[in-house]
Amino acid sequence: MRKIKIIFTLLMCLVINNALAINENDANQFVVDIGNQAIKILKIPVDDKDKRKKELQNLLQEKFDMPFIARIILGKEVFKNTSEEKFKKFSDIFEIHIVKIYSSQLGTYKGQKFTVKNTEIKKKDAFVYSSIESPDFPTTNIVWRVRDLGKGLKVIDMQVEGVSLLRTKRNDFKMVLDSQGIDGLIMTLESMNQLPDLKIPGDN
Amino acid sequence: MKGFSNFFIVFAFLFLANCATNNNSQRIVDKTPQAQDPWESFNRGTFAFNKVFDKYLLAPLAKGYRIILPGEIRKGVRNFFSNLKEPWTSINAALQGDFRNSGTSIMRFGLNTTVGLLGIFDVATSLGFEKQKEDFGQTLAVYGVEPGPYLVLPLLGPSTVRDALGKVTGFVADPVTIALNKDGKENWLWIGTAVNGIDFREQNLEKIDNLEATSVDFYATIRSLYLERRNRMIRNQSADEQDPFQEFDIE
Numbered sequence: 177m178r179k180i181k182i183i184f185t186l187l188m189c190l191v192i193n194n195a196l197a198i199n200e201n202d203a204n205q206f207v208v209d210i211g212n213q214a215i216k217i218l219k220i221p222v223d224d225k226d227k228r229k230k231e232l233q234n235l236l237q238e239k240f241d242m243p244f245i246a247r248i249i250l251g252k253e254v255f256k257n258t259s260e261e262k263f264k265k266f267s268d269i270f271e272i273h274i275v276k277i278y279s280s281q282l283g284t285y286k287g288q289k290f291t292v293k294n295t296e297i298k299k300k301d302a303f304v305y306s307s308i309e310s311p312d313f314p315t316t317n318i319v320w321r322v323r324d325l326g327k328g329l330k331v332i333d334m335q336v337e338g339v340s341l342l343r344t345k346r347n348d349f350k351m352v353l354d355s356q357g358i359d360g361l362i363m364t365l366e367s368m369n370q371l372p373d374l375k376i377p378g379d380n
Numbered sequence: 381m382k383g384f385s386n387f388f389i390v391f392a393f394l395f396l397a398n399c400a401t402n403n404n405s406q407r408i409v410d411k412t413p414q415a416q417d418p419w420e421s422f423n424r425g426t427f428a429f430n431k432v433f434d435k436y437l438l439a440p441l442a443k444g445y446r447i448i449l450p451g452e453i454r455k456g457v458r459n460f461f462s463n464l465k466e467p468w469t470s471i472n473a474a475l476q477g478d479f480r481n482s483g484t485s486i487m488r489f490g491l492n493t494t495v496g497l498l499g500i501f502d503v504a505t506s507l508g509f510e511k512q513k514e515d516f517g518q519t520l521a522v523y524g525v526e527p528g529p530y531l532v533l534p535l536l537g538p539s540t541v542r543d544a545l546g547k548v549t550g551f552v553a554d555p556v557t558i559a560l561n562k563d564g565k566e567n568w569l570w571i572g573t574a575v576n577g578i579d580f581r582e583q584n585l586e587k588i589d590n591l592e593a594t595s596v597d598f599y600a601t602i603r604s605l606y607l608e609r610r611n612r613m614i615r616n617q618s619a620d621e622q623d624p625f626q627e628f629d630i631e
Contacts, residue, residue, distance in 0.1 A: 273594070280590040314511075338612025339605055347604035351597045364596050374590045 196300075196324040203302030203322045204295045206329045210239050210320070211290035211306065218285035222376045229279045236271060241323070241330035246270045248332075249345050250358065258358055266358060269365045280374035287311050301332070417530040417603065426532040427599050433535060434581070439589075442581035454579065456500040461576050462511070463492045463499025468554040472514035476522045484509050513613070516553070517546025521614040530603055535577075538606035 217231045236242055246267040247255050255263065293305045304320040321333040333342045352361045417423065445454070470485035488504040488511065496503045505511055520542050521527070528541030539547065551557060551569075560568050581588070595601040 277590075277594040280594065281587060337609060339608045343608065344601060344604045348596050348601045351600060361596070368594065368596070371593060374593055375586045 196326060198297055198300070198302045198322065198324055198329065200295045200297055200302065203297075203304055203329060204292055206239070206322060207295075207304040207306060207320050208290075208292050210235065210331070211292065213239075214282070215285065215288065215290060218282060218288065222284055225279070225373045228282075229275055232279050232282070233271070233275050236274060239329075239331055241325060241327065241332050242271050242274075243267050244325065244330070244332055245342065248342060249349060250353070251346070254353060254358055262358060262362075266362055266365075269362055269369065272369045273365050276369060276371075276374070280376060283376060302329075416528070419529055419531065423530065423532040424599055426534055427602075429534060430532065430537060438577065438581050439585070441578050442585055445578050446582050446585070454582065457575065458579050458583075459492070459496070459502045460499045461572060461579070462502075463489060463496070464556045464572070465513070465554075466492075467556060468550060469512060469514045471553075471555070472516055472519045473512075475519045476514065478514075481512055481514065485512065485514075515543075515546050516549040517543035517610075518614050520546055527607075527610075530607065538602055540607075540610070543610065 213231075213235050217228055217235065220228045220231065222228070243263075247263070249270070250258065250263075250266070258266070288308050288310045291307050291309065293307065295302050295304045297303075300323060302320075302322040304322060306318050306320065308316045308318065310316075317337055319335040320331050321335070322329050323332045324330070333340055335341070349361055352364055356364075449457070466485045466489035470482045470489070473479070473482035473485060488509045491504040491507065491509065492499045492502055495501075502511070517540075525542050527543065531539045531541055531544055533539050533544060533547075536547065557569060560566060591601065592598045
């Protein structure tokens with residue numbers, strides 16, 4: 177009985193903590209779906225900012241592991257010393273912050289074509305290589321880092337033209353985190369989230 | 381059997397302990413050379429100056445440029461200036477030992493200058509000669525010159541010591557610059573640089589403004605973007621050839 181308990185605990189531990197193996201085709205299809213959803217968002221009229229934001233938030237919640245991303249961005253030390261409640265607050269505010277960033281940077285639909293090129297599995301992650309081709313702008317390359325932490329496939333980072341979302345945000349938050357801690361960062365993000373909607377590129 | 385059972389318990393204990401640690405220690409292993417920014421306070425000062433310059437001169441000019449000239453004409457102007465950079469790109473690609481790209485740039489220059497009417501139309505891309513950009517900063521990197529400290533240049537923006545040296549060399553050694561200097565038309569260089577700057581700002585009006593509005597620390601964001609993007613350009617690999625997270629792992 178004791179042994180069964182241990183085996184059961186071990187299995188639970190494996191399920192909870194270890195990333196699950198990823199199938200290349202699944203990861204590929206997962207990113208294709210993200211691309212299709214993103215194109216749909218681009219096609220929403222720019223005047224309907226609320227709908228754009230809502231759809232983007234849905235996309236983030238469905239396809240991105242936002243609490244995990246928020247945790248990595250805070251870093252080990254800050255996360256360790258943050259209560260669950262405060263982390264939840266930060267995670268929610270951070271999500272709104274990301275929605276604000278991408279709803280303002282995503283632009284409008286001008287014939288962009290999203291293509292998934294190939295997928296590589298490395299350790300516990302899938303790296304999905306994609307591009308956005310546009311008649312008016314140079315091609316943008318995006319690499320998606322996908323992991324399954326027991327909640328299905330989720331994006332844990334994306335790299336646009338060599339620039340990682342995770343790393344950029346970590347650097348962006350570093351000074352405030354160092355000087356004012358997580359409370360200062362939460363306050364700053366809260367006030368930034370209150371700012372009026374930004375102008376969308378291509379909305380001339 | 382008892383021994384096996386004990387071994388199992390010890391193993392389970394170790395594993396659980398490991399799991400418990402992992403639960404709170406998922407962390408980033410970031411092996412990318414960290415931004416060396418020993419002159420941060422000086423750089424922040426220059427950055428603030430550049431922001432004022434942008435607010436009161438560059439951004440308004442870029443907005444005016446967008447209003448006055450239609451998109452197609454702006455694209456032609458952009459192509460024209462971009463074409464003038466092809467010889468310098470070709471030289472740098474050759475210095476880096478990349479003769480294929482060097483040849484591509486020469487072909488682009490030849491095609492766009494003739495068929496593309498002095499570079500106004502980018503016919504080379506549609507013929508399969510993809511545009512690329514190689515500068516002397518990248519060449520120095522290929523020869524093992526380290527980037528040195530991060531440096532914000534007045535008016536020109538983010539750089540490193542190596543890239544700044546590359547820029548200065550570009551100003552002096554670019555064949556187009558040499559040709560203009562030889563003909564006593566050095567004023568055109570400044571005009572060209574100014575138009576390029578205005579055009580870049582016009583293309584990125586909302587993007588840069590939005591980036592600032594959504595950054596907690598705009599200086600750090602720009603530094604991060606510049607260094608990462610530059611790093612990728614220097615590695616000179618296409619997105620599907622490189623492992624983007626090889627130096628940046630989440631455990």
